[in-house]
Amino acid sequence: MLSTSRRSNEYFSVTSANESLEKLHSTSRVLESGILPEFDDPLSSNRTTYSSSLSNSVTPQVTPDPGSNLGTAYNLGTLNRPFTLTDFVGNSDVSDIYRFNLASNSSFNLSLNGLTADADVELLNGNGTRLAISGASGTTSEWIDGSLNTGTYYVKVFQYTGNTNYRLSLSATPIVNGVRSVLGNLGADTFTWQSGFNRTVISGNGNVDFGRGALDTLNLASISSTTARLNLASANGGGVVYNPGNGARVFDAITLNNGNQVLFEGIDRIRFADRTINRFVRPNDPLFNQQWNLHMMGVHNAWQFTKGSTNVLIGVQDSGLGVNSSGNIHPELRTTYVFPGNNYIDDFRDVFRNINHQESHGTAVEGIIAARSNNGVGMSGINWTSPVYNIDVLGGNSGDLDIAQAAQAMINQANSQGQRLVINMSLGTPGLSNFGRTDIFPAFNQVVANNPNVLFVIAAGNEGHLGASGISYPATLASLYNNVIAVGASWGTRSANNFATTPGDRISYPGWWGSQYGTGLTLMGPSEVIAPYADRYGRFSYWGTGSIPGFNGTSAAAPNVAGVASLVWSANRNLSATRIKQILSQTAFDLGARSYDTVYGHGFVNADAAVRRAMAIGRGAA
Known part of the structure; x- marks a missing residue:
């Protein structure tokens, strides 16, 4: 089953340096300086020079430009780690298609962020048949989340209205012993619980989009919180210690009434059918929302x-x-x-x-x-x-x-x-x-x-x-x-x-x-x-x-x-x-x-x- 974001009654889910070290600011920019003081050892006869490491290209478009049909799709190869690609769709380039392979049955997560106009995304199988489409309105982030079998797949990003850069993030993690593991990227991701797995493990991995209101979301919208047991981590206890393969950590945990367990970290919001729970601290400093570095x-x-x-x-x-x-x-x-x-x-x-x-x-x-x-x-x-x-x-x-x-x-x-x-x-x-x-x-x-x-x-x-x-x-x-x-x-x-x-x-x-x-x-x-x-x-x-x-x-x-x-x-x-x-x-x-x-x-x-x-x-x- 694949879950997606969608436009109401329109799209749906389908089973599916200032100067170098010495001069790290460009001399062509306002307020860019030679503020890079150097260090010198005053006690040494052999003076050593240090400078501070303060130091800004064209949008790193995908090269070559992804084609607009399956035969010219940009080939990502085997999707065995998170990928993020930045490119453009609009009047001059209405769609981009990417191809990837899965070597085993895998959890799959896709997000489309950074939109300034309306663009949508769809997932196709190796024959070009649509498996899922995400079509949220306006500049709202798009997402597709679910499980896929071994094989070849295509992702199509396309213009709905206007011209926009986009940031496409993809990840896939093999399903092993009934455990569904899902990795997010450095932007806003949505992770939807799927039945059929004894344990689901989700890592949100930071969210550069937090300041504009796009949150890393654990989507349990089909479940009431009254039917789930929450065990949220704190400094004084709670949570579940689990090793996803890169070191044991304290995960937040939710156990559903069927015994299935969801472990998660790096999540900003848990969305149940009846309520929403936030898992972040928002200070009242007015510049905090612009401090994307903290969110990322x-x-x-x-x-x-x-x-x-x-x-x-x-x-x-x-x-x-x-x-x-x-x-x-x-x-x-x-x-x-x-x-x-x-x-x-x-x-x-x-x-x-x-x-x-x-x-x-x-x-x-x-x-x-x-x-x-x-x-x-x-x-x-x-x-x-x-x-x-x-x-x-x-x-x-x-x-x-x-x-x-x-x-x-x-x-x-x-x-x-x-x-x-x-x-x-x-x-x-x-x-x-x-x-x-x-x-x-x-x-x-x-x-x-x-x-x-x-x-x-x-x-x-x-x-x-x-x-x-x-x-x-x-x-x-x-x-x-x-x-x-x-x-x-x-x-x-x-x-x-x-x-x-x-x-x-x-x-x-x-x-x-x-x-x-x-x-x-x-x-x-x-x-x-x-x-x-x-x-x-x-x-x-x-x-x-x-x-x-x-x-x-x-x-x-x-x-x-x-x-x-x-x-x-x-x-x-x-x-x-x-x-x-x-x-x-x-x-x-x-x-x-x-x-x-x-x-x-x-x-x-x-x-x-x-x-x-x-x-x-x-x-x-x-």
């Missing part, structure tokens, strides 16, 4: 279990913090600890390159991780509770520490309070000659090696548009140490120049900047996002609002991952730094080639699944 990572789901803990310290090594004429930091930033003698105020000055910067890089980085939240003002941070320790290491200004000194100071502070420590470093060494190097600052390497229970989250670098493999130092240390995570940058639904993009794709702009890739790359995080903005004139605002572009580069991606890591550790402080890295890698949404690859690492970070994994380990799961 499933942070709004993970907040049900933790919003941070005082047992975890967040360290930020960056450019310092911008202040206004009264000497106050951005009001979006919580109370921040600083190192005595370190000039925490952003100097907006790169001594070694003789450059003045316009915007405070460190203000944006800290705000992504730990902005004040649920206070009815501005944006939401990922972590609402954990204390923050900020040390200025960029620019070579008076009072700046080097990265080894700063790391040790943060470690000393965390140890004195019995805290776990996550250190974010949105910085790196520019230049092709430095790609892949791990030997640039031995003193820092030694600090990392001596402190295996401190987690370092480091930007991979922004020179990936040059076409060479290799990430930036110190992110390269992820290939040597299990307590280092190297983070690349992924798009959401729109590029900086407002073209439609495929969520999760590695960001790369010819002639501007691209997320670096290569050995050691661990995870992908979102970039071009909302963040607190402070400039050298003492003015405060927000990146990604008004005429200010989103805060970008791997500088933006790293603090998104660091924030999620701090939530995972808050959910289970007994974990080691190595285990946190393993959990984030194990639960990430797979991108690129199946399993690990050096372009996407383990995939896109998934906050909800990672926190549920930490909770399961806390309950005794392996």
Whole structure:
């Protein structure tokens, strides 16, 4: 049986960088800066230059363009992992057809999102016979969900009215031993319960469409909640520990009156015949709905279990913090600890390159991780509770520490309070000659090696548009140490120049900047996002609002991952730094080639699944 969305009485269900690492903003864009201060070791006779990793192509249309008949369909091959494709239908191209194969009887899920006009989708068998069609009105998301046998199938996306880009997501999971497993993509998906399976396991995997009201939905509209037993997970118990193949996690559970069980994670809404239950936290910060990065990572789901803990310290090594004429930091930033003698105020000055910067890089980085939240003002941070320790290491200004000194100071502070420590470093060494190097600052390497229970989250670098493999130092240390995570940058639904993009794709702009890739790359995080903005004139605002572009580069991606890591550790402080890295890698949404690859690492970070994994380990799961 296949279920679909449909237009009333019309369609139906059928059985069926600012500059590179050195200059990560394009000089052609308003407010793009040379705010990328470099780091220099003032104690070394061999000066080492660092810059922050702040850094926006034509819509990545499917190439070659999918044909409009079965013989010219775009062939996806065997559907053995989630696929997302971004393209266009309209007056000049009325339909696109995709072909795929299933090697075994499988659960199948399809969603069509990102519409700005009315487009519909249908599923055909290998002979071209229609199995199901979804035709919701207007720009409402389309979906088809159900089970399919081994064979060849076609998906047809077609214009109903108008011209629109679309985002087509497909996934298929083999049905094994009576268990129906369904995987969502990074957008809004609808999962419909089907009879005939002892257990159904659903993973929503984040939802970049949440802010526009499209929710990851568990559709039980044919069932009354009075006939079902709910066992929803919380930080204090509930739920069912289950291993879907990539680590045991605490799933929400529903048992139906026939004994069938539905396990699920990453779901925004449960829809019964008689009521609806939400499974997310919505803070009252007015910019939250625009913070697609949080939704795409499933942070709004993970907040049900933790919003941070005082047992975890967040360290930020960056450019310092911008202040206004009264000497106050951005009001979006919580109370921040600083190192005595370190000039925490952003100097907006790169001594070694003789450059003045316009915007405070460190203000944006800290705000992504730990902005004040649920206070009815501005944006939401990922972590609402954990204390923050900020040390200025960029620019070579008076009072700046080097990265080894700063790391040790943060470690000393965390140890004195019995805290776990996550250190974010949105910085790196520019230049092709430095790609892949791990030997640039031995003193820092030694600090990392001596402190295996401190987690370092480091930007991979922004020179990936040059076409060479290799990430930036110190992110390269992820290939040597299990307590280092190297983070690349992924798009959401729109590029900086407002073209439609495929969520999760590695960001790369010819002639501007691209997320670096290569050995050691661990995870992908979102970039071009909302963040607190402070400039050298003492003015405060927000990146990604008004005429200010989103805060970008791997500088933006790293603090998104660091924030999620701090939530995972808050959910289970007994974990080691190595285990946190393993959990984030194990639960990430797979991108690129199946399993690990050096372009996407383990995939896109998934906050909800990672926190549920930490909770399961806390309950005794392996």
